[in-house]
Amino acid sequence: xxxxxxxxxxxxxxxxxxxxxxxxxxxxxxxxxxxxxxxxxxxxxxxxxxxxxxxxxxxxxxxxxxxxxxxxxxxxxxxxxxxxxxxxxxxxxxxxxxxxxxxxxxxxxxxxxxxxxxxxxxxxxxxxxxxxxxxxxxxxxxxxxxxxxxxxxxxxxxxxxxxxxxxxxxxxxxxxxxxxxxxxxxxxxxxxxxxxxxxxxxxxxxxxxxxxxxxxxxxxxxxxxxxxxxxxxxx
Amino acid sequence: xxxxxxxxxxxxxxxxxxxxxxxxxxxxxxxxxxxxxxxxxxxxxxxxxxxxxxxxxxxxxxxxxxxxxxxxxxxxxxxxxxxxxxxxxxxxxxxxxxxxxxxxxxxxxxxxxxxxxxxxxxxxxxxxxxxxxxxxxxxxxxxxxxxxxxxxxxxxxxxxxxxxxxxxxxxxxxxxxxxxxxxxxxxxxxxxxxxxxxxxxxxxxxxxxxxxxxxxxxxxxxxxxxxxxxxxxxxxxxxxxxxxxxxxxxxxxxxxxxxxxxxxxxxxxxxxxxxxxxxxxxxxxxxxxxxxxxxxxxxxxxxxxxxxxxxxxxxxxxxxxxxxxxxxxxxxxxxxxxxxxxxxxxxxxxxxxxxxxxxxxxxxxxxxxxxxxxx
Numbered sequence: 050x051x052x053x054x055x056x057x058x059x060x061x062x063x064x065x066x067x068x069x070x071x072x073x074x075x076x077x078x079x080x081x082x083x084x085x086x087x088x089x090x091x092x093x094x095x096x097x098x099x100x101x102x103x104x105x106x107x108x109x110x111x112x113x114x115x116x117x118x119x120x121x122x123x124x125x126x127x128x129x130x131x132x133x134x135x136x137x138x139x140x141x142x143x144x145x146x147x148x149x150x151x152x153x154x155x156x157x158x159x160x161x162x163x164x165x166x167x168x169x170x171x172x173x174x175x176x177x178x179x180x181x182x183x184x185x186x187x188x189x190x191x192x193x194x195x196x197x198x199x200x201x202x203x204x205x206x207x208x209x210x211x212x213x214x215x216x217x218x219x220x221x222x223x224x225x226x227x228x229x230x231x232x233x234x235x236x237x238x239x240x241x242x243x244x245x246x247x248x249x250x251x252x253x254x255x256x257x258x259x260x261x262x263x264x265x266x267x268x269x270x271x272x273x274x275x276x277x278x279x280x281x282x283x284x
Numbered sequence: 285x286x287x288x289x290x291x292x293x294x295x296x297x298x299x300x301x302x303x304x305x306x307x308x309x310x311x312x313x314x315x316x317x318x319x320x321x322x323x324x325x326x327x328x329x330x331x332x333x334x335x336x337x338x339x340x341x342x343x344x345x346x347x348x349x350x351x352x353x354x355x356x357x358x359x360x361x362x363x364x365x366x367x368x369x370x371x372x373x374x375x376x377x378x379x380x381x382x383x384x385x386x387x388x389x390x391x392x393x394x395x396x397x398x399x400x401x402x403x404x405x406x407x408x409x410x411x412x413x414x415x416x417x418x419x420x421x422x423x424x425x426x427x428x429x430x431x432x433x434x435x436x437x438x439x440x441x442x443x444x445x446x447x448x449x450x451x452x453x454x455x456x457x458x459x460x461x462x463x464x465x466x467x468x469x470x471x472x473x474x475x476x477x478x479x480x481x482x483x484x485x486x487x488x489x490x491x492x493x494x495x496x497x498x499x500x501x502x503x504x505x506x507x508x509x510x511x512x513x514x515x516x517x518x519x520x521x522x523x524x525x526x527x528x529x530x531x532x533x534x535x536x537x538x539x540x541x542x543x544x545x546x547x548x549x550x551x552x553x554x555x556x557x558x559x560x561x562x563x564x565x566x567x568x569x570x571x572x573x574x575x576x577x578x579x580x581x582x583x584x585x586x587x588x589x590x591x592x593x594x595x596x597x598x599x600x601x602x603x604x605x606x607x608x609x610x611x612x613x614x615x616x617x618x619x620x621x622x623x624x625x626x627x628x629x630x631x632x633x634x635x636x637x638x639x640x641x642x643x644x645x646x647x648x649x650x651x652x653x654x655x656x657x658x659x
Contacts, residue, residue, distance in 0.1 A: 108555060108650045129559050136557020143654065147552040161556050208556075 055215055055248060056082040056105055061114035063100050063271075074100040076271040077114070082250065084215065087242045088264035089251035096268040098252035099220055105250065106139050106218045107131045119215065136164050140209030140247075144221035146201040148193040148208075154180070155189040158208045165212065179211035183237055199230030203237065210241055217241075220252045228257065235261045290538055291574065298531040298578035298630065303586040305524045305626045310590065310616035311598065312520065316513045318611050319454070320506060325398045326455040328505040329484040333366065333497035338481050343386060346371040350479045351496055357483070365488045367394045368480035370470050374433035376463065378421040386462050387433060389470030389480075396486050399458070403449035404466045410448030414459025418450045425450055431463065436475040443473070454611045528630065531578075532637045539571045539641040550645055551654030560646045567645065571638020575631045590618055 063075040075097045082088060090098040103109040104116050110124040117123070119138050126134060135141075140161075148157050158179055162172045180186045183203035193201060202222060209217050219238070223231035239261055242249050251258055259265060267275040324330070338349035353361065353368055360366040370389035375382055390397075392404040404410050413423060423429065425447050432442040445465065453459055471477050483497065491499040543550070553563045597613035 103651045106555065108654070132554070132557050132559040132562075135555060141555045143552075143555075145548070147548060147555075147654070149549060149552065164557050164562075 053083050054081040055084055055119055056080075056250075057115075057117045058101075058105075059115045059117075061104065061111045061116055063097070063104065063109070064112045074271050075104075075111075078271075078273055079114075080266065080273065080276070082216075082248055084248055085242065085246040086264060087239065087249045087262060088266065089253055089258060089262040090266050090268055091251075091253055091259055091262075092268035092274070093254055095270075097271040098254075098268055101268070102218050102220055102250065102252045105216070106141060107134050136161060137212070138215045140212065140214040140217040142202070142205050142209050142217065142219035142222045144224045146193070146198075146205045146225070148201055148204055150193050153190050153192055154185065154196070154204050157193065157204055158211050161208065161212045175211055176207075179207040182210065182241060183207045197230075198226050199233060202226060202230070202234050206234065206237060206241070210245070210247065213245060214247060216248045216250065218250050218252075221255070222251065223253070223255050223258055231255070231257045290534075290541075291577075294531065294534045294538055294574050295577045295581055297527075297534055298575060298634065299581035299586075301524060301527045301531045302578055302582035302626060302630055303589065304527055305629070306582075306586065306590070306618060306623060307593070307616065308520050308524055309517070309622050309626070310593075310618045311614055312513060312517045313619060313622065314617040315516075315611075315614050316510075317617050318614060319509055319513065322454045322611065323457075323506060323509055324502070326453050327397070327458050327484075328502065329367070329396055330487045330489060331485045331491070331502060332500045332505060333483040333485060333494055334500055335481055336496055336498055338371075343373050343384075346373055346386070346481060349481050350476050352479050353483075354495060357494065360489070361391075361483075363488075364394055364396045365486050367391060367396045367484040367486075368467060369482055369484060370467055370474070370476060370479060371481040372433055372470060372474050374431050374463070376421070377430040377432070378423055378427075381421075383421060384461065385431070387431070387470055387473075388462055388464045389467035390464055391467045396484060398453070399464060400449050400451050401464070404464075407446050407448050409443070409445050410465075411445045412449050412451055412464040413447060414456075414462065415450055415452050416456060416459045417462060418447070420460070423447055423450075429463075433473065435473065441473065528633065532633055535571055535574050535634055536637040536641060538574075539567065539638050542570075543567060543641050543644055547648070547653045548656040550648060551650050551652075551656075554650040555654065560648070564639070564642045564645050567642035568635060568639045571642065572631060572635035574638075575634035578630065578634075579627055590616070594618070 058078055058080040061075055061078045062073065064071040064073045078101070090101055092098055100109065104111055104123060105118060107118060107123045107126060110116075115122055115124065118134065121130070121134060123131070149160065152160070155176055158176045159172055162175060167175070177186060177189070180189055183206050185200060185203055185207065188196065188200060188204075193204070196204065202225075217238075222238075223234060226234060235258060238249055241247060251262065253259065262279055264278050265275070266273060267277075335349040335351050337345055339345040350370060357366060361368060367390065372387040372389075374385050374387045376385045377383075390399065390401055392401045394401055399412065401412070403412060411429070413421075418424065427447045429445050429447060430442060431445060432440055435441055445463070467480075471479060485491075485499075550563055553566070554560065593616050597615040599613050600611065
């Protein structure tokens with residue numbers, strides 16, 4: 050049973066130094082996520098959602114407890130192994146899209162594949178496939194500053210999904226989008242989750258996102274308040 | 285100021301540093317080649333055979349520094365493979381003034397050195413002086429000049445000479461305070477028959493044992509000239525090193541700002557799976573690309589400038605008043621070594637100053653970088 054989880058959080062606590070003391074962002078959290086989940090960490094600002102996502106993305110490490118991602122303990126990974134874990138198994142989607150402005154849409158999506166040293170012809174096919182999933186093949190040679198917010202976020206999704214990672218972490222992915230674009234993006238993610246069996250984990254306080262989640266983990270003041278499976282899913 | 289404009293300012297200053305470094309070193313190398321060429325042609329030939337007592341910096345040594353030319357040297361002298369020169373201290377009295385000089389006896393029919401010694405044949409009492417000597421003593425061609433010297437017995441003797449020719453040479457060491465006359469005449473005047481102080485050798489001369497005569501090669505004979513040129517090179521370096529430092533500081537500053545302003549991008553790179561050192565490499569390559577762009581820009585305006593200077597040279601008309609060997613016009617010499625070493629120097633320096641601020645990335649927390657938080 051334990052082996053089917055791709056993320057296992059066990060009694061995790063995270064503290065940040067503030068002045069002479071510490072601020073505890075996460076307190077004794079234990080959670081597990083299996084393959085193909087479409088789950089979200091929800092809660093108000095300061096509840097610890099992003100911190101949790103960062104630890105699961107191996108961008109940060111726990112102060113206490115363990116976080117195992119793809120069977121590897123995040124706090125025991127070297128910088129290099131941590132980078133490899135992110136490059137091979139984890140995709141990120143950010144609130145502010147974080148596209149590289151000097152590159153074209155194609156280059157942005159291709160970037161992660163370059164790090165994996167995938168041959169050029171295969172890389173091109175993978176990029177075009179990813180752009181097709183998000184409906185942006187016609188924008189392949191545009192630069193990010195020529196895209197709308199919705200299009201930018203779809204490029205970010207394509208960039209995250211192009212390497213077919215097991216886990217996709219999305220931090221407030223709809224915060225900078227209008228309602229229509231938000232639903233479009235979420236439906237795209239839902240479709241990818243079903244087709245690719247990628248585990249999607251969101252950090253959000255957006256009601257629109259919550260409608261789509263199959264599992265909702267409510268955080269408050271760094272603690273898990275509720276962990277519930279949704280009864281009806283917005284499709 | 286936009287990053288684009290800042291980049292082009294950096295590239296502009298750096299390209300100027302490229303051009304100045306190559307120009308300055310090209311001028312020095314051109315001067316060096318010209319000075320060596322002239323000094324060889326006018327004074328030292330391919331080397332010299334010295335009397336063991338001869339010290340070119342001590343005129344008192346001339347008294348003892350003379351010896352008979354051996355019979356085995358005669359065929360070489362006849363073929364201009366060796367040109368004997370006899371030195372004697374003397375005093376001249378141009379228009380009643382008194383001035384210490386060195387009398388230099390040389391064969392009138394020699395062709396090894398560029399000295400116009402043929403003019404010594406036209407007049408029995410003819411002598412040659414250089415343009416600097418003529419200017420300082422206010423002498424002109426055809427002027428009569430009283431000279432007094434001691435013969436080998438120490439007895440004073442005096443004679444009047446006629447200035448047969450004033451020669452124009454870039455080599456001041458054969459000009460200032462020197463009177464050139466026929467070797468036979470000086471030997472007769474001093475009683476040093478068939479004697480010389482040193483012999484100038486041609487390229488055809490094979491250094492062999494010539495008894496008391498010591499062979500001095502070009503490295504030895506041109507050591508002073510090399511030292512002067514090196515000191516000029518060192519002095520000039522300060523100028524272009526300052527220029528290079530300004531350009532490098534600008535790159536450093538741009539890099540610091542770039543690392544600060546692009547934190548979110550750095551965080552994104554790390555999130556996408558790059559190691560911190562890979563990100564450092566990106567920023568370092570970006571910074572050092574300034575130097576590549578600068579090299580390209582430098583070729584755009586540098587090559588026409590260098591070709592023009594190579595064609596016209598640079599005038600140093602005031603140089604004839606100095607005591608250093610320098611032509612009126614210097615033609616720069618741009619060697620492949622100079623260009624390659626300049627490019628390597630600038631690119632390596634730019635890479636180092638680009639790397640130093642980029643190193644800060646290794647200390648960044650990716651989570652803070654993603655937020656663009658000041659660290």
